[in-house]
Structures are given as C-alpha cells and as structure tokens.
Amino acid sequence: MVHKKLLNFETYKKIIIIILMLMLGIVVLISIAYVVWSLIDKVFLNFNELDFQRSIIDLFGLFFLVLVGVELLETLKMYTKEHVVHVEVVLLVALIVAARKIILIDYTTTPSDIFFGIAAIIIAIGITYYLIKKSSYYTKTEEY
Numbered sequence: 001m002v003h004k005k006l007l008n009f010e011t012y013k014k015i016i017i018i019i020l021m022l023m024l025g026i027v028v029l030i031s032i033a034y035v036v037w038s039l040i041d042k043v044f045l046n047f048n049e050l051d052f053q054r055s056i057i058d059l060f061g062l063f064f065l066v067l068v069g070v071e072l073l074e075t076l077k078m079y080t081k082e083h084v085v086h087v088e089v090v091l092l093v094a095l096i097v098a099a100r101k102i103i104l105i106d107y108t109t110t111p112s113d114i115f116f117g118i119a120a121i122i123i124a125i126g127i128t129y130y131l132i133k134k135s136s137y138y139t140k141t142e143e144y
Contacts, residue, residue, distance in 0.1 A: 061104045064099060075093070
C-alpha cells in the first residue's frame, strides 16, 4: 500500500515538473521576443547617442535574464532525467545572476558596502564551484 502511494507521489512530482518546464519555456520565449523587440527599438528605431550606454546596459541585463531562464530550464530537464539537482548548474545560475547584478548596478548611487557584498558572494560561489569541480575531477580519475 505504501509503495502505491509513493508511486503516485512520483507521478505527481513528474507532472508538476513538466508543467513548470512548460511555463518556464513560455516565459523564456516571451523574454526572447522582448529582448529582440528591445534591441530593434533601442538601436534602430529610437537611437539616441546620449542614452546609448544605458540602453546597451539594459539590453545586457535582459540578455542575462533570458540566460538565467534557459539555465533553470536545463536544471529542471536534468532533474527529470536523473532525479538529482546538479550543484554545478545551480552555482552557474547564481554566477550569471551575480554578473547580471554587476552589469545593471548604478555605480554613481550605490554605496560601497553593496559592492563588497556582491564581491563576497561571487568569491564564495566561485570557490564553491572550483571545489566541486576539483572533487568531481578526482572522483572521475579514481574510477579508472
């Protein structure tokens, strides 16, 4: 009886993940369309030399936002196949989000402690990613 309930829970979990993937896929497609429209609008239709730098920074932010969505889709896809969340992928998404924040930050009005906080986060994520990759490298070489 318990095994049957567990099987039903696994089925529900797969259905929920598939629904999440579909919704995230729709959001990513809409985001891509918005990035394309913003690029056309800001560069070709409403080009303004004075506002060009801000427009490019905004476009980079939108680009990174789409990239985060794609990486989250990849994480969900890997979870459905292997039933394991890969920490490397999650850390890469975190690095992309941190890079997006750095690109979008207003350097003139942001206090310096925010910069130190972002730097600490990036260093922590980078060290964690390095240690995980290093440990997985040694695990793979020991298997042979």
